[in-house]
Amino acid sequence: MRLSNNLIYQNGLSSILNSQSAVSKAQEQVNTQKRVLTAADDPSAMASALLYNDMIQSNEQFSKNINMVTSRLSTEESVLDNIKSALDSAYTLSIQAGNGVYDDIDREGIAEEVKSLQSTILDLMNTKSEDGKYIFSGYQDNTPSYSYNSVDGRYEYGGDQGQHKIKVAEGVEVKSSDNGFDTFENVNARLNVASNDGSESGGITDSQIYVTEQSQFDKFHKEQYVPGGAGTANTLSFIVSTGTPNTFTVEQDGNPISSGSFEGSVIKYQGMEVSFSPVANGQIDVDLEAPQKENALNTLDDLIAGLTDPSLSQEEFEQVLADAIVQLDNAKNQVSLVQAGLGGRLNTVQKVEQSNADLDISNKAAKAELVELDMAEAITELTKQETALQASQATFGRLANLSLFDYL
Secondary structure (H helix, E strand, O other): OOOHHHHHHHHHHHHHHHHHHHHHHHHHHHHHOOOOOOOOHHHHHHHHHHHHHHHHHHHHHHHHHHHHHHHHHHHHHHHHHHHHHHHHHHHHHHHOOOOOOHHHHHHHHHHHHHHHHHHHHHHHHOEEOOOOOOOOOOOOOOOOOOOOOOOOOEEOOOOOOOEEEEEEOOOEEEEOOOOHHHHHHHEEEEOOOOOOOOEEEEOOOOEEEEEEOOOHHHHHHHHOOOOOOOOOEEEEEEEEOOOOOEEEEEEOOEEEEEEEEEEEOOOEEEOEEEEEEOOOOEEEEEOOOOOOOOHHHHHHHHHHHHHHHOOOOOOHHHHHHHHHHHHHHHHHHHHHHHHHHHHHHHHHHHHHHHHHHHHHHHHHHHHHHHOOOOHHHHHHHHHHHHHHHHHHHHHHHHOOOHHHHOOO
Protein backbone atom coordinates (compact mmCIF):
# COMPACT_ATOMS: atom_id res chain seq x y z
CA MET A 1 0.00 0.00 0.00
CA ARG A 2 1.39 3.37 -0.99
CA LEU A 3 1.54 5.91 1.82
CA SER A 4 1.43 9.59 1.08
CA ASN A 5 1.78 12.63 3.33
CA ASN A 6 -1.89 13.51 2.69
CA LEU A 7 -3.07 10.11 3.89
CA ILE A 8 -0.85 10.28 6.97
CA TYR A 9 -2.19 13.73 7.85
CA GLN A 10 -5.81 12.73 7.18
CA ASN A 11 -5.64 9.59 9.30
CA GLY A 12 -3.90 11.46 12.12
CA LEU A 13 -6.42 14.27 12.09
CA SER A 14 -9.35 11.85 12.06
CA SER A 15 -7.91 9.99 15.03
CA ILE A 16 -7.45 13.21 17.00
CA LEU A 17 -10.95 14.48 16.16
CA ASN A 18 -12.56 11.14 17.17
CA SER A 19 -10.64 11.16 20.42
CA GLN A 20 -11.67 14.76 21.11
CA SER A 21 -15.31 13.85 20.43
CA ALA A 22 -15.10 10.91 22.84
CA VAL A 23 -13.48 13.10 25.51
CA SER A 24 -16.13 15.79 25.00
CA LYS A 25 -18.93 13.26 25.36
CA ALA A 26 -17.36 11.75 28.48
CA GLN A 27 -16.95 15.21 30.01
CA GLU A 28 -20.61 16.09 29.23
CA GLN A 29 -21.76 12.84 30.83
CA VAL A 30 -19.80 13.67 33.98
CA ASN A 31 -21.08 17.28 34.04
CA THR A 32 -24.77 16.33 33.50
CA GLN A 33 -24.47 13.05 35.41
CA LYS A 34 -26.41 11.37 32.62
CA ARG A 35 -25.37 8.29 30.72
CA VAL A 36 -27.83 8.85 27.86
CA LEU A 37 -27.44 12.29 26.35
CA THR A 38 -29.44 11.79 23.16
CA ALA A 39 -31.95 9.24 21.91
CA ALA A 40 -29.25 7.82 19.64
CA ASP A 41 -27.17 6.77 22.67
CA ASP A 42 -29.85 4.28 23.83
CA PRO A 43 -33.25 4.60 22.09
CA SER A 44 -35.03 2.08 24.32
CA ALA A 45 -33.74 3.61 27.56
CA MET A 46 -34.59 7.13 26.39
CA ALA A 47 -38.18 6.13 25.50
CA SER A 48 -38.71 4.48 28.90
CA ALA A 49 -37.11 7.46 30.67
CA LEU A 50 -39.54 9.85 28.96
CA LEU A 51 -42.47 7.78 30.23
CA TYR A 52 -41.06 7.87 33.76
CA ASN A 53 -40.51 11.61 33.38
CA ASP A 54 -44.20 12.10 32.52
CA MET A 55 -45.19 10.17 35.63
CA ILE A 56 -42.81 12.23 37.77
CA GLN A 57 -44.27 15.48 36.42
CA SER A 58 -47.81 14.20 37.04
CA ASN A 59 -46.84 13.42 40.62
CA GLU A 60 -45.54 16.96 41.04
CA GLN A 61 -48.94 18.29 39.93
CA PHE A 62 -50.70 15.85 42.27
CA SER A 63 -48.58 17.23 45.12
CA LYS A 64 -49.77 20.75 44.31
CA ASN A 65 -53.36 19.48 44.16
CA ILE A 66 -52.95 17.76 47.52
CA ASN A 67 -51.71 20.99 49.09
CA MET A 68 -54.72 22.82 47.64
CA VAL A 69 -57.34 20.29 48.79
CA THR A 70 -55.73 20.04 52.24
CA SER A 71 -55.83 23.82 52.61
CA ARG A 72 -59.48 24.04 51.54
CA LEU A 73 -60.64 21.16 53.73
CA SER A 74 -58.73 22.56 56.72
CA THR A 75 -60.38 25.95 56.19
CA GLU A 76 -63.82 24.33 55.97
CA GLU A 77 -63.16 22.27 59.10
CA SER A 78 -62.28 25.41 61.04
CA VAL A 79 -65.40 27.21 59.78
CA LEU A 80 -67.66 24.27 60.70
CA ASP A 81 -66.12 24.15 64.18
CA ASN A 82 -67.00 27.81 64.70
CA ILE A 83 -70.54 27.33 63.33
CA LYS A 84 -71.14 24.38 65.65
CA SER A 85 -69.83 26.40 68.59
CA ALA A 86 -72.27 29.24 67.77
CA LEU A 87 -75.16 26.77 67.36
CA ASP A 88 -74.28 25.24 70.72
CA SER A 89 -74.43 28.68 72.35
CA ALA A 90 -77.82 29.37 70.76
CA TYR A 91 -79.05 25.95 71.92
CA THR A 92 -78.02 26.78 75.51
CA LEU A 93 -79.79 30.14 75.31
CA SER A 94 -82.97 28.42 74.09
CA ILE A 95 -82.98 26.20 77.15
CA GLN A 96 -82.17 29.18 79.37
CA ALA A 97 -85.10 31.14 77.93
CA GLY A 98 -87.48 28.51 79.27
CA ASN A 99 -86.74 29.60 82.84
CA GLY A 100 -90.13 30.44 84.33
CA VAL A 101 -88.83 33.41 86.33
CA TYR A 102 -87.66 35.33 83.24
CA ASP A 103 -89.76 38.33 82.27
CA ASP A 104 -90.08 40.11 78.92
CA ILE A 105 -86.91 42.18 79.51
CA ASP A 106 -84.89 39.04 80.21
CA ARG A 107 -86.21 37.42 77.03
CA GLU A 108 -85.30 40.48 74.97
CA GLY A 109 -81.78 40.31 76.36
CA ILE A 110 -81.51 36.69 75.26
CA ALA A 111 -82.92 37.67 71.85
CA GLU A 112 -80.07 40.18 71.40
CA GLU A 113 -77.52 37.46 72.12
CA VAL A 114 -79.25 35.16 69.63
CA LYS A 115 -79.19 37.93 66.98
CA SER A 116 -75.44 38.28 67.44
CA LEU A 117 -74.98 34.52 67.07
CA GLN A 118 -77.21 34.49 63.99
CA SER A 119 -75.11 37.22 62.37
CA THR A 120 -71.93 35.27 63.14
CA ILE A 121 -73.35 32.06 61.68
CA LEU A 122 -74.47 33.90 58.52
CA ASP A 123 -70.97 35.32 58.04
CA LEU A 124 -69.41 31.88 58.55
CA MET A 125 -71.82 30.25 56.09
CA ASN A 126 -70.71 32.83 53.52
CA THR A 127 -67.00 32.18 54.05
CA LYS A 128 -64.81 32.50 50.94
CA SER A 129 -61.81 30.41 49.93
CA GLU A 130 -58.37 31.89 49.23
CA ASP A 131 -59.39 32.53 45.62
CA GLY A 132 -62.53 34.47 46.57
CA LYS A 133 -65.07 31.66 46.02
CA TYR A 134 -67.91 30.89 48.44
CA ILE A 135 -66.99 27.51 49.89
CA PHE A 136 -70.55 26.37 50.68
CA SER A 137 -72.22 27.40 47.38
CA GLY A 138 -71.41 24.25 45.39
CA TYR A 139 -70.80 24.97 41.71
CA GLN A 140 -72.43 28.42 42.11
CA ASP A 141 -69.41 29.58 44.07
CA ASN A 142 -69.61 33.17 42.85
CA THR A 143 -73.01 33.50 44.57
CA PRO A 144 -73.30 34.05 48.36
CA SER A 145 -74.31 30.83 50.06
CA TYR A 146 -77.04 32.50 52.14
CA SER A 147 -78.97 35.73 51.84
CA TYR A 148 -82.10 37.20 53.39
CA ASN A 149 -85.21 37.32 51.21
CA SER A 150 -87.07 40.42 52.41
CA VAL A 151 -90.22 39.41 50.47
CA ASP A 152 -90.97 36.24 52.43
CA GLY A 153 -88.79 37.11 55.42
CA ARG A 154 -86.65 33.96 55.26
CA TYR A 155 -83.00 33.12 54.75
CA GLU A 156 -82.46 31.27 51.47
CA TYR A 157 -79.68 29.08 50.14
CA GLY A 158 -78.22 30.56 46.93
CA GLY A 159 -75.97 27.70 45.81
CA ASP A 160 -76.61 24.24 44.40
CA GLN A 161 -75.85 20.66 45.41
CA GLY A 162 -72.57 20.41 43.49
CA GLN A 163 -69.28 19.46 45.11
CA HIS A 164 -65.92 20.42 43.64
CA LYS A 165 -63.42 17.60 43.20
CA ILE A 166 -59.64 17.69 42.86
CA LYS A 167 -57.56 14.86 41.39
CA VAL A 168 -54.85 13.83 43.86
CA ALA A 169 -53.62 10.63 42.21
CA GLU A 170 -54.24 8.59 39.10
CA GLY A 171 -57.88 7.51 39.35
CA VAL A 172 -58.40 9.24 42.72
CA GLU A 173 -60.51 12.39 43.14
CA VAL A 174 -61.31 14.00 46.49
CA LYS A 175 -64.19 16.38 47.21
CA SER A 176 -62.62 19.70 48.15
CA SER A 177 -65.79 21.27 49.57
CA ASP A 178 -69.27 20.58 50.95
CA ASN A 179 -72.28 22.46 49.68
CA GLY A 180 -74.63 24.35 51.97
CA PHE A 181 -77.61 22.26 50.93
CA ASP A 182 -76.18 19.08 52.44
CA THR A 183 -74.60 20.89 55.37
CA PHE A 184 -77.24 23.40 56.48
CA GLU A 185 -80.46 22.78 54.52
CA ASN A 186 -80.74 19.04 55.08
CA VAL A 187 -81.74 19.55 58.72
CA ASN A 188 -84.92 17.94 60.03
CA ALA A 189 -87.42 20.36 61.50
CA ARG A 190 -89.27 19.40 64.66
CA LEU A 191 -92.07 16.91 64.02
CA ASN A 192 -95.39 18.44 65.02
CA VAL A 193 -99.11 18.65 64.32
CA ALA A 194 -100.19 20.82 61.40
CA SER A 195 -102.11 23.20 63.69
CA ASN A 196 -102.40 23.65 67.42
CA ASP A 197 -106.08 24.42 66.96
CA GLY A 198 -108.25 21.35 66.47
CA SER A 199 -111.35 21.02 64.30
CA GLU A 200 -114.32 20.30 66.61
CA SER A 201 -117.74 18.76 66.11
CA GLY A 202 -120.58 17.56 68.34
CA GLY A 203 -120.79 19.11 71.80
CA ILE A 204 -117.11 20.22 71.82
CA THR A 205 -116.60 23.83 70.70
CA ASP A 206 -112.94 24.60 71.45
CA SER A 207 -109.72 22.57 71.47
CA GLN A 208 -105.91 22.92 71.40
CA ILE A 209 -103.33 20.24 70.66
CA TYR A 210 -99.71 20.59 71.77
CA VAL A 211 -96.78 18.19 71.57
CA THR A 212 -95.31 18.01 75.06
CA GLU A 213 -93.24 14.79 74.96
CA GLN A 214 -91.20 15.10 71.78
CA SER A 215 -89.42 11.74 71.73
CA GLN A 216 -92.67 9.83 72.26
CA PHE A 217 -94.45 11.86 69.58
CA ASP A 218 -91.53 11.45 67.14
CA LYS A 219 -91.80 7.66 67.36
CA PHE A 220 -95.58 7.79 66.88
CA HIS A 221 -95.29 10.22 63.95
CA LYS A 222 -92.72 8.06 62.14
CA GLU A 223 -94.91 4.98 62.57
CA GLN A 224 -98.22 6.55 61.60
CA TYR A 225 -97.47 9.26 59.06
CA VAL A 226 -98.35 8.32 55.47
CA PRO A 227 -95.97 10.08 53.02
CA GLY A 228 -97.93 11.72 50.22
CA GLY A 229 -101.19 10.63 51.82
CA ALA A 230 -104.21 12.34 50.26
CA GLY A 231 -107.39 13.54 51.94
CA THR A 232 -107.62 12.44 55.57
CA ALA A 233 -104.80 9.86 55.42
CA ASN A 234 -102.90 11.74 58.15
CA THR A 235 -105.89 13.05 60.12
CA LEU A 236 -106.22 11.93 63.74
CA SER A 237 -109.77 11.99 65.17
CA PHE A 238 -110.27 12.00 68.94
CA ILE A 239 -113.80 10.79 69.60
CA VAL A 240 -114.89 11.70 73.15
CA SER A 241 -117.58 9.84 75.12
CA THR A 242 -118.58 11.11 78.56
CA GLY A 243 -119.45 8.70 81.33
CA THR A 244 -117.84 6.94 84.24
CA PRO A 245 -115.07 7.04 83.31
CA ASN A 246 -114.80 9.42 80.37
CA THR A 247 -113.34 7.58 77.37
CA PHE A 248 -111.86 8.41 73.97
CA THR A 249 -111.13 6.56 70.76
CA VAL A 250 -108.45 7.60 68.30
CA GLU A 251 -109.05 7.04 64.60
CA GLN A 252 -106.73 7.72 61.66
CA ASP A 253 -108.40 8.25 58.32
CA GLY A 254 -111.55 6.76 59.88
CA ASN A 255 -109.82 3.60 61.17
CA PRO A 256 -109.60 3.04 64.96
CA ILE A 257 -105.99 2.78 66.17
CA SER A 258 -106.30 3.24 69.96
CA SER A 259 -108.62 3.99 72.86
CA GLY A 260 -108.41 4.96 76.51
CA SER A 261 -109.86 7.01 79.33
CA PHE A 262 -109.17 10.51 80.62
CA GLU A 263 -109.84 12.78 83.56
CA GLY A 264 -110.74 16.46 83.51
CA SER A 265 -110.64 18.09 80.07
CA VAL A 266 -107.24 16.91 78.79
CA ILE A 267 -106.41 13.80 76.79
CA LYS A 268 -102.76 12.73 76.91
CA TYR A 269 -101.86 10.54 73.97
CA GLN A 270 -98.51 9.61 72.33
CA GLY A 271 -96.71 12.74 73.54
CA MET A 272 -99.66 15.04 72.74
CA GLU A 273 -101.93 16.91 75.11
CA VAL A 274 -105.41 17.56 73.72
CA SER A 275 -107.32 20.10 75.82
CA PHE A 276 -110.94 20.90 74.99
CA SER A 277 -114.14 22.44 76.28
CA PRO A 278 -116.75 21.75 77.25
CA VAL A 279 -116.40 18.13 78.32
CA ALA A 280 -119.10 16.58 76.16
CA ASN A 281 -119.64 13.95 73.54
CA GLY A 282 -117.92 15.10 70.37
CA GLN A 283 -114.93 14.83 68.04
CA ILE A 284 -111.62 16.67 67.62
CA ASP A 285 -109.68 16.36 64.38
CA VAL A 286 -105.99 17.23 63.97
CA ASP A 287 -103.57 16.58 61.11
CA LEU A 288 -100.03 15.24 61.47
CA GLU A 289 -97.63 17.72 59.90
CA ALA A 290 -95.48 16.48 57.04
CA PRO A 291 -91.76 16.12 57.88
CA GLN A 292 -89.92 19.29 56.88
CA LYS A 293 -86.41 20.71 56.65
CA GLU A 294 -85.26 24.04 58.10
CA ASN A 295 -81.91 25.80 58.16
CA ALA A 296 -80.52 27.16 61.42
CA LEU A 297 -80.78 30.81 60.32
CA ASN A 298 -84.56 30.59 59.99
CA THR A 299 -84.78 28.61 63.22
CA LEU A 300 -82.95 31.44 64.99
CA ASP A 301 -85.19 33.98 63.27
CA ASP A 302 -88.28 32.24 64.66
CA LEU A 303 -86.67 32.05 68.09
CA ILE A 304 -85.90 35.78 68.07
CA ALA A 305 -89.48 36.53 67.01
CA GLY A 306 -90.84 34.38 69.84
CA LEU A 307 -88.54 35.91 72.45
CA THR A 308 -89.60 39.45 71.51
CA ASP A 309 -93.37 38.80 71.20
CA PRO A 310 -95.03 39.44 74.59
CA SER A 311 -98.45 38.53 73.18
CA LEU A 312 -97.65 34.81 73.00
CA SER A 313 -99.36 32.54 75.51
CA GLN A 314 -97.20 30.32 77.68
CA GLU A 315 -98.13 27.29 75.56
CA GLU A 316 -97.25 29.09 72.33
CA PHE A 317 -93.93 30.31 73.75
CA GLU A 318 -93.06 26.80 74.87
CA GLN A 319 -93.70 25.58 71.32
CA VAL A 320 -91.29 28.23 69.97
CA LEU A 321 -88.62 27.03 72.39
CA ALA A 322 -89.33 23.39 71.57
CA ASP A 323 -88.88 24.12 67.83
CA ALA A 324 -85.60 25.92 68.48
CA ILE A 325 -84.17 23.28 70.83
CA VAL A 326 -84.95 20.34 68.53
CA GLN A 327 -83.91 22.07 65.30
CA LEU A 328 -80.69 23.57 66.67
CA ASP A 329 -79.73 20.17 68.03
CA ASN A 330 -80.45 18.63 64.61
CA ALA A 331 -78.41 21.38 62.92
CA LYS A 332 -75.43 20.63 65.18
CA ASN A 333 -75.73 16.91 64.43
CA GLN A 334 -75.82 17.57 60.69
CA VAL A 335 -72.69 19.71 60.89
CA SER A 336 -71.00 16.94 62.87
CA LEU A 337 -71.88 14.41 60.16
CA VAL A 338 -70.37 16.66 57.49
CA GLN A 339 -67.25 17.10 59.64
CA ALA A 340 -66.93 13.33 59.95
CA GLY A 341 -66.96 12.98 56.17
CA LEU A 342 -64.51 15.85 55.86
CA GLY A 343 -62.15 14.21 58.32
CA GLY A 344 -62.32 11.00 56.31
CA ARG A 345 -61.33 12.88 53.17
CA LEU A 346 -58.38 14.52 54.96
CA ASN A 347 -57.21 11.06 56.05
CA THR A 348 -57.56 9.83 52.47
CA VAL A 349 -55.49 12.75 51.19
CA GLN A 350 -52.74 12.03 53.71
CA LYS A 351 -52.57 8.36 52.69
CA VAL A 352 -52.56 9.27 48.99
CA GLU A 353 -49.77 11.77 49.65
CA GLN A 354 -47.66 9.04 51.27
CA SER A 355 -48.42 6.67 48.40
CA ASN A 356 -47.50 9.34 45.84
CA ALA A 357 -44.22 10.00 47.64
CA ASP A 358 -43.32 6.29 47.54
CA LEU A 359 -44.31 6.09 43.87
CA ASP A 360 -42.25 9.19 43.10
CA ILE A 361 -39.16 7.63 44.67
CA SER A 362 -39.73 4.44 42.68
CA ASN A 363 -40.18 6.33 39.39
CA LYS A 364 -37.07 8.45 39.93
CA ALA A 365 -35.02 5.38 40.83
CA ALA A 366 -36.20 3.56 37.70
CA LYS A 367 -35.43 6.57 35.52
CA ALA A 368 -32.00 6.94 37.11
CA GLU A 369 -31.27 3.28 36.43
CA LEU A 370 -31.99 3.88 32.75
CA VAL A 371 -30.25 7.16 31.95
CA GLU A 372 -28.18 8.37 34.89
CA LEU A 373 -24.48 7.82 35.36
CA ASP A 374 -22.21 5.61 37.43
CA MET A 375 -19.70 8.32 38.37
CA ALA A 376 -16.80 5.95 39.05
CA GLU A 377 -17.25 4.28 35.68
CA ALA A 378 -17.71 7.66 33.95
CA ILE A 379 -14.51 9.15 35.42
CA THR A 380 -12.58 6.04 34.41
CA GLU A 381 -13.98 6.35 30.88
CA LEU A 382 -13.06 10.06 30.76
CA THR A 383 -9.50 9.30 31.87
CA LYS A 384 -9.24 6.58 29.22
CA GLN A 385 -10.48 8.89 26.46
CA GLU A 386 -8.13 11.69 27.54
CA THR A 387 -5.21 9.24 27.46
CA ALA A 388 -6.26 8.09 24.00
CA LEU A 389 -6.41 11.71 22.84
CA GLN A 390 -2.96 12.46 24.20
CA ALA A 391 -1.61 9.35 22.46
CA SER A 392 -3.23 10.36 19.17
CA GLN A 393 -1.75 13.84 19.40
CA ALA A 394 1.73 12.54 20.23
CA THR A 395 1.61 9.93 17.46
CA PHE A 396 0.47 12.50 14.91
CA GLY A 397 3.32 14.81 15.85
CA ARG A 398 5.91 12.11 15.37
CA LEU A 399 4.43 10.91 12.05
CA ALA A 400 4.23 14.46 10.73
CA ASN A 401 8.03 14.86 11.21
CA LEU A 402 8.96 11.68 9.37
CA SER A 403 11.06 12.05 6.11
CA LEU A 404 13.06 9.64 3.89
CA PHE A 405 15.93 12.12 4.05
CA ASP A 406 16.34 11.17 7.71
CA TYR A 407 17.47 7.73 6.62
CA LEU A 408 19.88 8.75 3.84
